[in-house]
Amino acid sequence: MRFQLMNNLLGTGFLVPVMTIFSVQPTVAGTLYNGWNYAIDAPKDSLNPNLATPDPNDAILNQGAYELFGLSIKEDWQTNSIIIAINGNLPLTGFSNPYAADGNVGYGDLFFNFYGDNFTNTINTSNLFGIRFSPTNDSGAATTGVYEAVTPKPVSVENHGFYLQGYYGTVAARELIDGDVDESKMFGDLSKDAFSSYMSYQPQPPGQFQPTPNVIRENTGTRLGDVTLLSVAELLAAGLDLNQFSNGGSQPIGSQTIGFRFDRTLFPKGKFTAHLSLECLNDIIAIMGQFTPPPPPPPPLFPELCPTYAEQQNVVLPDRVDRRSYIFENATSGSWFDPAAEMGFTFEMVGDGLFTSLQFPCGIDNLDGAFTVSVNGQILGNSFTADTPVDFINLTGGGVRGFTITGIDAVNLNPPPPFPVKLWFDDDSSNPSPSRNFKMTPLKSEAVPEPNTVIGLLLSGVCGLGLRRFRKK
Numbered sequence: 001m002r003f004q005l006m007n008n009l010l011g012t013g014f015l016v017p018v019m020t021i022f023s024v025q026p027t028v029a030g031t032l033y034n035g036w037n038y039a040i041d042a043p044k045d046s047l048n049p050n051l052a053t054p055d056p057n058d059a060i061l062n063q064g065a066y067e068l069f070g071l072s073i074k075e076d077w078q079t080n081s082i083i084i085a086i087n088g089n090l091p092l093t094g095f096s097n098p099y100a101a102d103g104n105v106g107y108g109d110l111f112f113n114f115y116g117d118n119f120t121n122t123i124n125t126s127n128l129f130g131i132r133f134s135p136t137n138d139s140g141a142a143t144t145g146v147y148e149a150v151t152p153k154p155v156s157v158e159n160h161g162f163y164l165q166g167y168y169g170t171v172a173a174r175e176l177i178d179g180d181v182d183e184s185k186m187f188g189d190l191s192k193d194a195f196s197s198y199m200s201y202q203p204q205p206p207g208q209f210q211p212t213p214n215v216i217r218e219n220t221g222t223r224l225g226d227v228t229l230l231s232v233a234e235l236l237a238a239g240l241d242l243n244q245f246s247n248g249g250s251q252p253i254g255s256q257t258i259g260f261r262f263d264r265t266l267f268p269k270g271k272f273t274a275h276l277s278l279e280c281l282n283d284i285i286a287i288m289g290q291f292t293p294p295p296p297p298p299p300p301l302f303p304e305l306c307p308t309y310a311e312q313q314n315v316v317l318p319d320r321v322d323r324r325s326y327i328f329e330n331a332t333s334g335s336w337f338d339p340a341a342e343m344g345f346t347f348e349m350v351g352d353g354l355f356t357s358l359q360f361p362c363g364i365d366n367l368d369g370a371f372t373v374s375v376n377g378q379i380l381g382n383s384f385t386a387d388t389p390v391d392f393i394n395l396t397g398g399g400v401r402g403f404t405i406t407g408i409d410a411v412n413l414n415p416p417p418p419f420p421v422k423l424w425f426d427d428d429s430s431n432p433s434p435s436r437n438f439k440m441t442p443l444k445s446e447a448v449p450e451p452n453t454v455i456g457l458l459l460s461g462v463c464g465l466g467l468r469r470f471r472k473k
Contacts, residue, residue, distance in 0.1 A: 034239045036074045039188035039287035043251040045181045046283035065095045066282040069254040070245035077415045081261040087245040088254040093136045099160035105280045106137040108214035112274045116320030120200045130216045140218030146266045150221030154211030161280025164212040188285040214277040224266040230259035268321040293418035306362035325441040338420035344406035344443035353436035354399025359422040362386035372407040399426045
């Protein structure tokens, strides 16, 4: 399909906010193979400038130095890391270009969005993650590494490149000479239309340009940790299959494969949209995926010891992540909800609704299988188990807007197992199985109320068992 040729070859509507949640699904589903998630980019959608002229619009569609062929991600539980591989023709340190401000065009930074909204709104809510992996690019991040709550900036003009609208327009013009580009894979897992929606793109009138950010801005975000560059041999040893980048043999594989890893705990669990562009914006690739909790422990030898094991495997994962809180939307009462184990969690209703009871998983906690539950800083009990559901109505006189779970010993395992909990919400005569929105926030240290705030222990024979225990270490 040919692009509609635009009158204005520069500009992008990136900064136009959209208040609705971004929910565009990938036009081309990612390929899952051997634990890796692959996004395959359309071939011949990069623009190779004619270095004889400073005009970036004097370009041809080819598979030259600026072509990206694929992006792949693996969550590696054995090494406790996330591994990323990029296949294209551009070396890690970039490509010489006399019209770039520094004489070189390289990679931009890689951005991850777990927020479930478009790129602009994710930036405005401080939910954007960024990775600087190239030590020589034009990123404003001080060093390579993984960053949280970043603000991006554009560097395409300084790199003899385009705005997004200029990229679209030049591709459309060059298609008339060089042949069609597959719109459905122009941005890997996102089609041209889906990527435009994600970037809040709107064509601009002639002479009005809105740059497309592609690197981390100076003095923004918090550095979370290091990235470690990997050789091709190390990527292959981790299971990467370079042939996947050939799209079933229909396109060539890039001459350069760049890889790196970082600690998987630096990222939250949940669905994400990630994208990478070159500094010149001559090619862009996006990938959609989900970081999930680790595999569950094996079933018990004696099923009667864990009667809920089977139903614990049928879990609801978070819809999105907001500042490290897991957001569950339209969650159905009586379901199991499952991020990975942490030292503890706080649960809070978003909007209407109350929590009425909860059930803990069996076969998860490796020490004593007992957990502490608190409401508004007051301990309801510290010996709740899979056999002793927490009934908030009996313990507090009604449903609660929020509560805290601590004492999850399994967080010390490597990797920590899933920690599903079954939740029930308040209902009414018209809806006995209501849906609610709530958020679940991990605790990185066990901030447990002092024992003298314990209430309700005598309201339930189940909680009476808590009198035998003190605050969990």
